[in-house]
Amino acid sequence: MKRICTLLLAAGLLFGAATGASAIDFKAKGQWLMGFGVGNASPMDTYRDNGVKTKGNTDDDFQAAQRLRLQLDAVASESLSGTVYFEIGTTQWGKSSSGGALGADANNAIKLKRAYIDWAVPQTDAKVRMGIQGVALPNVAGGSAVMDTDVAGITVNYKFNDNVGLTALWARPLNDNYVDNQKSTQNNYLDNMDLFSLMVPLTFDGVKLTPWAMYGMVGKNALNRQWDPKTSAYDSVGTSDGNLPYSLRPYPGIGATNGNIGKTSNDYGTAFWAGLPVAITLWDPLNIELDINYGYMQGMGRFDALKSDGSSKRASTERQGWLAKALVEYKLDWGVPGIFGWYASGDDGNPKNGSQRMPSVAASGNFTSFIGDGNMGWIRQDYSLTYDGTWGIGAQIRDVSFIEDLSHTFRVAYWGGTNSTGMVKYMDNAHSWADGWGNNTGPYLTTNDGMVEFNLVNSYKIYENLEMNLELDYVINCMDNSTWKKANGGNNGSFSKQDMWKAQVVFAYSF
Structure with a gap:
């Protein structure tokens, strides 16, 4: 009798769960990536600091890795749903810490990428998304130069009519990461970063534009994970999308006589961005895209910038700048040829008035696919996701297809610098130009520097859901x-540059 009661109870619980779940429609989608790549992504062969010679790249030439992303949507109705998005990997084959070694038992490879709920405000056309979500500030022509990432926050969308809409955003990229080595009682003190944005999408026949602006509050400790005034003010909060002190603070690799930034009376610094992306298709098949951006980050203290002759100059941590980028394409039966270009403000050589490069939060420039992020840069990480301090021009032919299910994109681009050569004498060493590589901001290019990039991307559709990308x-x-050579250290900080190259194949199964 006891067993029968237990079975009846279990059946009742199961029936109750099934009844409750019947009102929810579960939808799953995801992507498996299997990648194999060979190449050398280091711009330096060797470099020398204080007489010590070091190899610029210690990574294996060949890498094999995999990544899985799974998204589950729980849809109650058109007005209410919830989403959770997991990422397993990147798992490098043979690496124990990522779960790719013999036995594959690592437990640190599963990551929460997104988790949010969508709901509509009753009796209105307003839609709300709350939680960790993907946020890309409005952009055209080469991707977002300010922010395109996953971030915790709230987004509200409202559509007035077919032509005018409004989007409001509050995001919190950082909070409670600060550790004070001097006063543990001040851990997590004034270390939040909050962003508030308004976007107005406007749609007309043949023209789309979205003016937008974003205001930011950055706590004076937000960019420090571990701060010690006796060592460095550039101990930073690293994120999966980059190193914020490289994209918000004034200069990479700059020398300082006391190693740290002076105190500030401001608890919070002000940040501000604005943009105007415009897409014009009035003369189809001609496509024109233009994007203009401005960014500002308030100075939060001053420091002594050390010059190569041993003297120093008082410097500001303020940073502000602008960017304009454009794309023109013409669609033909056999492909889409186009030209693109950009120009971003650069440092003027005087650290006293701060940096003139546009700050960013987590940019995702995609004009190109090696220095930029225009293809699957996942197996061998693409390094530059922002255009600050550079200019460039390029040409491309995309979506060329001579065989069914096989397409090609070829592009060539020149990257130049807009930073004054006078800034070099304030840099720590002769290879400070490469400090941005690996920090998602790209190289520091002066007006005497440049890069020439060639890309060939081939996509073959093996099955409906399986693509091979070479x-x-x-x-x-x-x-x-x-x-x-004019940087601090002179010959003691020399480097030997080298060209970079990459060949990779990625199998992508999407469902």
Whole structure:
């Protein structure tokens, strides 16, 4: 009798769960990536600091890795749903810490990418998304130069009519990461970063534009994970999308006589961005895209910038700048040829008035696929996701297809610098130009420096849901050795540059 009661109870619980779940429609989608790549993504062959010679790249030439992303949507109705999005990997084959070694038992490879709920405000056309979500500020022509990432926050969308809409955003990229080595009672003190944005999408016949603006509050400790005034003010909060002190603070690799930034009376610094992306298709098949951006980050203290002759100059941590980028394409039966270009403000050589490069939060520039992020840069990480301090021009032919299910994209681009050569004398060493590589901001290019990039991307649709993506890249390194010898350390901080290249194949199963 006891067993029968237990079975009846279990059946009742199961029936109750099934009844409750019947009102929810579960939808699953995801993507498996299997990638194999060979190449050398380091712009330096070797470099020397204080007489010590170091190899610029210690990674294996060949890498094999995999990644899985799974998204589950729980849909109650058109007005209410919830989403959870997991990422397993990147798992490098043979690496124990990522779960790719013999036995594959690592437990640290599963990550929460997104988790949010969508709901509609009753009796209105307003839609709300709350939680960790993907946020890309409005952009065209080469991706977002300010922010395109996953972030915790709230987004509210309202559509007035077919032509005018409104989007409001509050995001919190950082909070409670600060550790004070001097006063543990001040851990997590004034270390939040909050962003508030308004976007107004406007749609007309043949023209789309979205003016937007974003205001930010950045706590004076937000960019420090571990701060010690006796060592460095550049101990930073690293994120999966980059190193914020590289994209918000004034200069990479700058020398300082006391190693740290002076105190500030401001608890919070002000940040501000604005943009105007415009897409014009009035003269189809001609496509024109133009994007203009401005960014500002308030100075939060001053420091003594050390010059190569041993003297120093008082410097500001303020940073502000602008960017304009454009794309023109013409669609033909056999492909889409186009030209693109951009120009971003650069440092003027005087650290006293701060940096003139546009700050960013988590940019995702995608004009190109090696220095940029225009293809699957996942197996061998693409390094530059922002355009600050650079200018460039390029040409491409995309979506060329001569065989069914096989398409090709070829592009060539020149990257130049807009930073004054006078800034070099404030840099720590001769290879400070490469400090941004690996920090998602790209190289620091002066007006004497440059890069020439070639991309060939081939996509073959094996099945409806399975694609093979083959990418071949080569970058000619045109950094000017004579310019960078003026950095601190002189010959003691020398470097040997090299060209970069990559060949990779990725199998992508999407469902």
